[in-house]
Amino acid sequence: MKIIVVFDIPVGYDRLRDRLRNKLKDYGGVFREYSVYEVELDEKNAERMIKDIRRIVAEGAGRVDIIFPCRRCYENIIIIDTIEF
């Protein structure tokens, strides 16, 4: 399933942010925007990833939104990029 991870780690917790980015990349996360990664995982690994994210965030401060879009919602995402203009 496709998972979109959006995070906001405050200034002062830079190492924590790096660790979170690294962890997302370990799960095959693809960089979409600053603080936005897209991951494709099965249920088992998704649960494992959420646990890891919880553990990392608990060591400092910040907020992570984990979005599970259904296939239809995912396909209907509209991307507006200046490259197109």
Place this chain on the structure above:
Amino acid sequence: MDKETIYYDQGDWLRRSYWIAYNGFNLGRRSRRFVVEAGDRRREIASLTAYLLVLDGCRRISTSALSLASEDNVTIALVFKDRIAWFTGMLQRKHVELILTQYSTSRAEEIASCIREAFNHNLCAFFSRLNLPFRAEGELEEVRVNALKLLSRYLGVKLSLIESVIQYLSYFIEAECLDAVVRAGLTPHIGFVNRRSLTRDFLLVFEPSTVWRCLVEVGSDILSSIDLGSYEGRRLLLKYLRNIVERNVEDTDGRRMPLFKHIKAAAKGLASYLMNPAGGFIPFKEAVY
């Protein structure tokens, strides 16, 4: 079979293989990712997303990358000029009963004839798509040589060039077969047609549908101008082959899925046939329309 024998877990359908052809790159590790570095170019591959890495032009592999491959059951195959070498951490956990059955199977000749028949069928299916009349008669090697000559005439390309392109591309399909064989719990060193290599047996079955079709899709213009010594030329060929392997293909049983999944299904089919002969063994045969 115990749980250890089957290495596919729930998320394996999300994993893919990576074919890397680049001059003098290094394979390293960072956290749980493979790092491919060549000069100032760098690419990371999460080990969770890979089941196989086929490396052509690799200069150095770090021990930590090998350790990661072993931990996450990623097979690494290295392409050399005339052979492939491979590394897998899965063999040591193999089910011994399966090895013994594969070694001493009384149905070896039956399996060999099934594989030969599948090769002939796939070859005929390949030529029938090109509207070329071809009859697979005689010994295996004879059939193959005749088919290669016919393909060479059809494409208008020298036979030697076709053979060298086929040999190069076959390494990548062989690596896919190897991974499928090992994951199914079979040993790649005990074959039925090629006595010392099961992967070569699987390659035989899949060669017409993958490598040979790739030559036709590449076309005679590109083929005759391609330089196999350059990595640009190799990458171009691999792009075509990758496209074919990921394409949905229907077999004679009506199963429609990408060719690399057919490879895995064939290996699993052979493993279950060896353990339970009542099921019967039908290697991959491409549907003919």
